Amino acid sequence: MDSFTIPFLIIFPFIAAVFSYFTRINKLRNGFAYVSSVVIMAATGILLAQWCASGAGVRELYFETHLADRAILVLEIILAVYITVLCFRYKKYWISLLSLGPTGLIVWFEFFGPGINEGARIRVDHLSVLMCLIIGIIGSLIIVYAVGYMHGYHHHHRQFRDRRYYFFTLLFVFLGAMYGFVLSDNLLWIDFFWELTSVCSFLLIGYTHEPVAISNSFRALWMNLLGGTALAIGIVYLAYYSGSVSLHRLVVLGSAKMSYAVIPIALIAFAALTKAAQMPFSTWLIGAMVAPTPSSALLHSATMVKAGIYILFRLSPAMARTTTGNMISFIGGFTFLITSFMAIAQSDGKKVLAFSTISNLGLMVACAGMGRSETIWAGIFLMLFHAISKSLLFQDVGATENSLHSRDIEDMHGLLYILPRLAFFMFIGIAGMFLAPFGMLISKWSALKASVNEGNIIMVFFICLGSATTSFYWTKWMGKIISASHLKETAFRDITKKNELISLSIHAVLMIALCLLFPLLSHVYVNPLIEEMFGTYKDVLPTQILLTLVVIIGLVFAVPLLAFLYSRKMRKTYVLSYMNGVNAGNNMKFIDSFGEEKTLWMSNFYLHKWIGQRKLMGPGQFFAAAVLVVMMSMIIGGVRI
Amino acid sequence: MRSGFVYAIAYILLAPFIGGFLEGVDRKISARMQRRVGPPLLQPFYDVIKLFNKETISVDSSQTFLLLTYFVLMLVTGVMFFSGSDILMCFFVLSTAATFLYFAGVITSSPYSSIGAQRELIQMMAYEPAVLLTCVGFYLAAGSFNVNEIASTGTSYIFRLPGFFAAFVFILTIKMRKSPFDTSTSHHMHQELVKGITTEMGSKNLALFQITEWYENVFLMGVICLFVVNGTMTGFVASVIVFLLVYFLEILIDNCSARMKWQDMLMITWIVTFFTAGVNLVILMVIK
């Protein structure tokens, strides 16, 4: 396997970032952004090809890299100093402690700690290649989308300073950090890239410099740095006891039930919870909505939150049937349920997406916590479907907002007739999130089965209730899009840029391809992944289910099409809809009791009096925090259940 | 495998007749409970034949297509169930079918139909946990989600799953659109939401909806039977008796209760689900 691709993948985005920062001519930078994203995608493809050519197994690389180690240490210190400066500038002094503390700990450890067996820095296997593909494809497409979107954004929001050079710099740094994160096996490297993603997300959220953006960005920062602190402590603890800082080694030790691996695993898993925005740390992700759409898409779909999921998947064999695993799966399941409730009560499109992201991440976290091969199988597919459809939906809602001047779901009434292209993409995205036969469903099936096998009663409840609430908010959104609308006659101009459309179309194609091919993908890729992770492998999908699934896939695509063709041929007489006979000539207006025309407004149910964010968020956070504190204390104190 | 095929064909051919006949019986018994003579037993068929003979009218061009999809997916659900495949998958397809019904309701943007559709969605949310838990119950008892395997293990699971059975019968009231949970549509005249989700369905569309309901009812009765059948003739007879009793119970509930607000419906359904299916689940999982 060629040793050039991996450093290129990690370093190239940083070079692109530097270039973006110093190019102040928009056209030049945009062109460069296109080229870079194509290069990143191509390089990811080459990585996949080379890795397949070398036997598609586990590859450990780079055992002697002292120069890079030192560079990373220096960069980490610079990062901490930078955060401290920002914290002081905005008078959030205490947050700087969360950065200085762990960095100090790591630096102290590197200089004065015991000698350790550093091992391989880079480890390539099925999971990391899969993550690379997600980051490479979705991430690059988001950059393509961002070129068009940010142009329109600054056109519409003249109150914000146009700092696109800075925005693209951050996007590229983010991609580089993510590549570094998923390809590293050395926990010190992972820690550095972890902090880097935290800082990047912090800067992206605060991009507009509005007061609300700044306060939200600091919330994101402290929550993520808290995770980073736990990670740093975990790493140093592990290094002291086992003399190794390899993530892979930690999982092996954990699976062998070594007692000194328990605490590092718990701490790293805790860190992952903050990154994956699980309860009680969900609010940073909701707050991240103030940022321009491409950054929300990037944070929510392909990168930031997936970093947390990735690390949990890595740890999952070691977490199976431990207190840590129980804690993680409980927090995940709880988050899945309670945030899906809160999503029902939202009418802001981006907020619904945010809550549903947290909710879906909750299910993935729960799958990882249970640590069974079936649940990881389900989790991987959840992750794949979620990455594509969420990225699609975020971009689409962003584009819709530019054209419709609103992102409220109520305003999307009849979007299909106003902005047909965007509505179509939205439909595919939402279908991917919950409708049969898209993979979410089969993942839920598998997760439910595994929780029953595991005897995890609470998880069974979480999944049964959560899937009911999930389909509620998605279905009502879809219904809104297709409803006949009184806005039909109002002209809205679809001002979506070509590059945005390219990105959206590729996403839609990927979504449908994934749906059609996922039995194949399961067989060719995910099953070997599971085998690599657990050593053994049991077929998750029995043949009969697979057969049923193929039939359903065929039907769900064919039936509406045939029904559509058939019903189009039918002779029909069109009549007015029933409004007690007082329609004012059409279905959009009626005559009220004063004899005047009134426009009809149909609104969805939101139930916010019962299950709104205000009602549930506080108690939910309190409960989750209590569970976390109690269980972490139990784990650290060595109590076994 | 072959018998599964036969059952599936039988379902496609016979279900509308069984469903329609059951509805006829339902209307007759309801009438007798109200001391009326009531319509003839075959009344539902007369209605559907008449509907097919009327002019095709529509409010929105896509409604027929959505209803057709609803119909076919319902058929698929039943075929999957009676041919003995995965019960959880059946219910997933069923919920997809219900989604299309929701679309058919809201696409017109008509006030009554939209409100009915929204309530239909609330109903789906109310019964979904009980449905999924029922599947879990079968899985725990029989060790498989496969209908064939559940049906042919030689034991009647109703004795091990009484809580799940109760929960399922409870949500059956919602699924069969019976009072007090007929919030999304009404079989009775002069109500606040006219005909609910079916308000904008006339002639052929309504006939299609009606037939789909029959298919659905037969499928649901199949699930009720699944609690009892055990592969023997006695089991089969017992299951028929049980399902007739359940059907009678639903008619009785329909005739002696008034409609509930959807908020109450949601709360009560979830609470009942927890205290029946939930408790049963805990017992099964802990004692196993």
Add this chain to the structure above:
Amino acid sequence: MADITRSPWLLHYDGSSCNGCDIEVLACLTPVYDAERLGVMNTGDPMQADIFLITGGINSQNQATVKQLYDQMPNPKVVVAVGVCACSGGIFKECYNILGGADTTVPVDIYVPGCAARPQAIIDGIIEAVKLFQKKSDDYKAMVKEKKRKG
């Protein structure tokens, strides 16, 4: 031709009636008279109705509504005017706002007189309407066939 006489569904519209006839219409559906034994259902939805039952006269305010409800009903359809007000305007005929009976707005097929019309008379009217309904249905079918043949 299919026999469709067994399932007449009603749409009951109360024009400017004094509610006397309305109560009698509803009485038809009570256990005493039980019109459902004839397959009669009161749908309340024009899209699903076959027989349009009007009580009370037509005034200038409800004329458009009656017209629209009639138009929303799918063919074949029958209109029954119940009570003398719906037949001719009755004692309100000379009022400033009354236009007259239902036939001022929609083509009425069956007239059921009475003040108020008795349930027996109403049921009789419905039965007459059903016969006409069958005939109209046959005509309608023939017409559709003819249309199809002509393309």
